[in-house]
Amino acid sequence: MTKRILHASLAAGAAALTAMVALAPASSAASDSAQAHRQTCWATHYGPIPAGSTTSNGEIFDNSKNTAATSLTRKHQLPFGTRVRVTNVANGKSLVVRINDRGTFKHTKQEPKCLDLTDGAFRRLGGSLNPDAGHIVVRQKVLH
Numbered sequence: 001m002t003k004r005i006l007h008a009s010l011a012a013g014a015a016a017l018t019a020m021v022a023l024a025p026a027s028s029a030a031s032d033s034a035q036a037h038r039q040t041c042w043a044t045h046y047g048p049i050p051a052g053s054t055t056s057n058g059e060i061f062d063n064s065k066n067t068a069a070t071s072l073t074r075k076h077q078l079p080f081g082t083r084v085r086v087t088n089v090a091n092g093k094s095l096v097v098r099i100n101d102r103g104t105f106k107h108t109k110q111e112p113k114c115l116d117l118t119d120g121a122f123r124r125l126g127g128s129l130n131p132d133a134g135h136i137v138v139r140q141k142v143l144h
Contacts, residue, residue: 039112039114039139039140040089040137040138040139041112041113041114041115041137041138041140042112042113042114042135042136042137042138043068043086043113043114043115043116043117043122043125043127043135043136043137043138044113044115044116044117044122044134044135045116045117045118045119045121045122045123045127045129045134046061046063046069046116046117046118046119047119047129047134049061049063055067055069055100055101056069056080056100056101056102057080057100057101059100061101062118063118063119063120064118064119064120065118065120065121066095066096066097066098066118066120066121066124067097067098067099067100067101067117067118067121068084068086068097068098068099068100068101068115068116068117068118068121069099069100069101069102069103069115069116070082070099070101070102070103070114070115071103071112071113071114071115071116072102072103077102078099078142079099080099080100081098081099081100082098082099082142082143082144083096083097083098083099083142083143083144084096084097084098084099084115084140084141084142084143085140085141085143086115086117086121086125086138086139086140087138087139087140087141088125088126088127088136088137088138089136089137089138089139090126090136090137091125091126093124093125093126094125095121095124095125096143097115097117097121101116103115103116113135114138114140115138115140122136125138
């Protein structure tokens, strides 16, 4: 009798799950939000910053840390403290940065500019600090 109840419960649960998946809308706000945070975009780097400078959240700027500024042109600003996995599309190198600043960079026709990385993070992803090659195409995923 216990096995019958267990099998009936499992069958009912599977049927309910199948119905929920079949009836779910093709696109939802959650999937749109997740897709927006995984977009391909340009990441740039700060370049020389004077010693003692502060970021928008008041921290002392450290160009060697894994931190970044989020673009002011983003439709939904990433809050300070947000962690983002950034992957260089060209070489697959990846790291997690923490948002602690705001940038003023604008969208371009080629790719939107989404993050301004510290020089250290940019270099660890395989970017060149040469101003003529001062961006890399990245994929980003908001972690928290």
